[in-house]
Amino acid sequence: MMTKISDRLKSLTKYISPDDHVMDVGCDHALLDIYLVESGTIDKIYVGDVNPNALQNGKENIIKHGLDTKVFPILSYGIEKISEIEVDTLIISGMGSKTIIDILSSPNLDKVYKLILQSNNNWEELRRFLNEKGFNIFHEEIVPDGKKTYINIIAGRDYTIDKYTDKEFTFGPKLIKDPNNLPYFESLYASCEEIYYRSKTDTAKEKLTMLEEVIEYLKNL
Numbered sequence: 001m002m003t004k005i006s007d008r009l010k011s012l013t014k015y016i017s018p019d020d021h022v023m024d025v026g027c028d029h030a031l032l033d034i035y036l037v038e039s040g041t042i043d044k045i046y047v048g049d050v051n052p053n054a055l056q057n058g059k060e061n062i063i064k065h066g067l068d069t070k071v072f073p074i075l076s077y078g079i080e081k082i083s084e085i086e087v088d089t090l091i092i093s094g095m096g097s098k099t100i101i102d103i104l105s106s107p108n109l110d111k112v113y114k115l116i117l118q119s120n121n122n123w124e125e126l127r128r129f130l131n132e133k134g135f136n137i138f139h140e141e142i143v144p145d146g147k148k149t150y151i152n153i154i155a156g157r158d159y160t161i162d163k164y165t166d167k168e169f170t171f172g173p174k175l176i177k178d179p180n181n182l183p184y185f186e187s188l189y190a191s192c193e194e195i196y197y198r199s200k201t202d203t204a205k206e207k208l209t210m211l212e213e214v215i216e217y218l219k220n221l
């Protein structure tokens with residue numbers, strides 16, 4: 001029977017192509033990676049974690065599913081070991097943007113052309129970092145998960161580097177063009193409005209103005 005994974009993890013699977021050479025950084029249980037191989041999405045995958053206990057957890061799941069010749073665990077801080085293996089695509093999921101940025105702040109990022117990222121905070125900072133490192137944002141998706149909201153950001157290298165506006169960095173160049181996200185932005189507006197009434201800061205006001213524009217645009221699509 002195929003491994004069951006959460007909707008949050010499943011939302012990432014559609015971004016992986018059979019010819020990607022993938023490492024899942026911060027794999028923990030490695031369930032996503034087991035699923036990717038069992039479902040035939042990819043033939044093999046490297047999985048890394050900095051925490052030996054988390055990696056052990058992943059190793060046990062890999063062996064339980066008989067996949068130790070296809071899912072390869074590596075004890076590693078971020079992407080420090082990818083110079084030794086064939087990897088051009090990274091999955092980094094289920095964590096905050098600061099940890100993701102820390103992982104990507106390595107000279108080994110030069111080897112990577114595709115990033116499948118899933119963060120639950122500080123998305124503006126992550127988008128600005130990706131842009132500085134020469135990545136364009138190809139897809140974005142809002143993924144509710146219990147009390148948390150994750151955003152999937154799929155980024156890659158292209159011939160030219162896109163220039164984003166402040167509004168795009170803050171709210172997502174792809175998210176602000178998708179009418180399905182209207183309820184998300186309306187609820188964000190309500191919470192930003194509360195913050196503005198309490199703080200009366202220029203930054204909060206600017207955010208509200210940008211959100212008004214986003215909502216107006218999405219309503220008229």
Ligand SMILES: C[S@@+](CC[C@H](N)C(=O)[O-])C[C@H]1O[C@@H](n2cnc3c(N)ncnc32)[C@H](O)[C@@H]1O
Pocket residue numbers: 025026027028029048049050051054076077078079092093094095099102103
């Ligand atoms: C919250 S879990 C997420 C697990 C899985 N990716 C998911 O989406 O369910 C975060 C994992 O990332 C690992 N981690 C955090 N920082 C890391 C780093 N710099 N390098 C490798 N792994 C890291 C942690 O040890 C932990 O196992």
